[in-house]
Amino acid sequence: MLDQLAHALRTHHPDRPAVLHHTRTGATRTRIRRGELADLADGYAAALHARRLTHGATLGLALRPGPRALAALIAAHRLGLRVAVLDPTAGPDVLAAHLALAGPGLILADATAQAAAGWAAPLARRADLHLPRLATLGPVATLGPRLPGCAPRLRPATTPVPPRRHDPDADAVIVFTSGTTARPRAVVHTHGGLTAGLRTVTDLVRPQEGTTVLGGTFFVLAPALAAGATVALPARTPTALARQLTHLTPAHAYLTPPRLRTALAAGARLTGTLWTGSAPADAALLRRAKDAGADTAWSVYALTELFPAAAVEESDKSAHTGDGDLVGHPLPGVRTRLADDGELHLTGPAARHRYLGQEPDPWIRTGDRATLTPDGRIVLAGRLKDMVLRRARNIYPGLYEPALHIPGVELALLVGVPDTDGDERLVALVQPDPGTDPRQLRTRLDGPLQRMGAARPDALLFGTVPLAGRSRKPDRAAASAHCARELAR
Template structure:
């Protein structure tokens, strides 16, 4: 994380004045883009993509840092009736190879050398020539595939979550209504746009006509500086951002009075952190709950939000709780698996063989455990699935374990998560070794093969991995034995 001095924060912003113009759709650093400019750039890029074989019904891989060209690329792909495969810039070679093999895109666009190593990538660092006029027509068949994002499974490599234009449009409408966003709002996005929350925030802001600032990367000083300077009205936060706000030594020196609220999503709310921020700034929080498969499930009311609940199901989303033992629908306050359905539900997974276990008679099985109380407030108590959530990103234990098993001195291993105040959860690896191997060596092995957020924060030497007779790892036993919070 870089820092910004208070002297820099006092410099005049070259976008102020023209970015307050009602036609401004997006701001990045000192450059403002109108809706017409974005459309012209998207049309120009669409022409180049069409020359590479992109047409309706095809897929295009997009691996890009946070930049305006990311937004332009998504719009260009949609103009051609194609769907966009979002690849995290944190992915390493093997992860990108898996994603490309799974989704079979006909073209690639981005700014990342890892994607360029696998495909003939149209580089976003090259200038885009705007196309005058309307350019290629936008096709929005609600049933057509629009977007693929990746969600980790518990038993293997990440799955691709398929959204249609119809399901994505429904998710955007749910997010707009839940957060009460209007053209008068001013928001900024610091989270990766390849994550469902990032692309949802961008798509919703553009659909609503809100003023949007996109940041190259997360920088707490820049974030606070632009809340003050741009008069941001809604701030989006995940656990690391919330913690950085709470720990900022000069937080009171920034004028955050323009904020209506801060939204907390992707990880459970840490009440101590929210309390500190509200006490120091006077700004309240709005917890929300969603998933890649159904982006907006529940949200707190803007007025009267509660930190002990992810809120009530948003209008248009149905939620039920079923018994973990029998699958029967439970009454109010009965604890079980949370299942959801809505028009915003994904079309399904790739590979297709992951779909049968994902649904129960048309209801998506979230794998989260909780209950709906008598008044309809939804509370999460546990996760029946084994995914670990780090900074809002899902980490599949099996994926990390497969890398560790590749070390010649690792006889057995199991990966699990423990609470962490900075990241939501931390990845812990219990390892049985035949001969001594250093913690740093194993952590580096994972870091070389997988995205940095999947890297274990601790390696625990253990005499054996607890398993059922079937061979299934008893991760709950590992958590009970070794899973103290990482800050202890």
């Protein structure tokens, strides 16, 4: 798919807009044209090759979605590099652990990410950006405009690049998901698996040449541009996004459930097909999308380990009257099985190859309890994992709970509390040591909570952490119920 994309950008209407963006004044501007995007990818490939990054080397990316990030991915694919996707909002300790595990030969970061680690750190913390100084963790180059104090720019070059060694079994991308700071967990996809996922998206969405697709993720950008469509990056505010949807009338729009809800609340009118995922989307939300003008509205079930896995349209989801959340038929090539405890396991051509540092395993343990209908559709019945899903973001408590155990804390948990529309609130339940002043402890916890970045809890509660079982382990379900009662008072 990426080879096809690189060729199509240069040979098929290279003067057409590739990526659009929405300005603060409400106007739509061309960010980059198709031929320019191809040139940028070629230039980055030459520049990376000149830095002696060759087949199998690891490239770290700490970039916001957009044409430069896509060009860097195309360049990395051309050189046969392995890309480690770095999340600047994960907090400095977690990000440092991810970098130590991946060991990138070079980190590409935009000026915003680097400034957040330096002179702009106080401002960045307000936006949940908490970074270590990247330069202390390895070689860094700036992609795009450079601000004072940033690393030197990676300037596109024109030197020849050798032909890529075609190896579908080689590592293509590392995406960190869970684990602890001491032992991070990362999903590894091969070039063949990544291609299979992109083909599945293409066959599902079927973007058409000359149309506009609204969305900002890699799995939106690559298939749409390869088909000859123009991609519009979603505006950041609900009001601007509502205006953008009205102005562009996209044939397809991909929005996470939280963004879709806020856009609809701002009066957005939809056109064509609406796709939503990354968080639960119930039938009522899909119906609201169709009431706002969408011809069809789809919920996509996907995991970092397998994207996408299943999909269901609003009419089928609304017709489901049984228990659980219908997420649809497995997409072509995806196979299912249920473990003894009801956990859903998945495999398929687009499944991750392994977790970094572990042996390959074709079957993915989703952490979701599920049932299968007689015709093979997947119905979710709740999560087995401790993961908390907030605003379409996966938060793994085990990653951050150790930071809460400061002097004066006897026990601490991060739990999810059900919120409206299937979302969750993240709550820290802290049990103080006997005799500890809660007011002083709250002050001392400010630092650890700030360092959690985008995983900072919505609420901090003091109380007794429930225990269960013969081993008296913390009972997360009981803790969540306790927090829900306290917050409802």
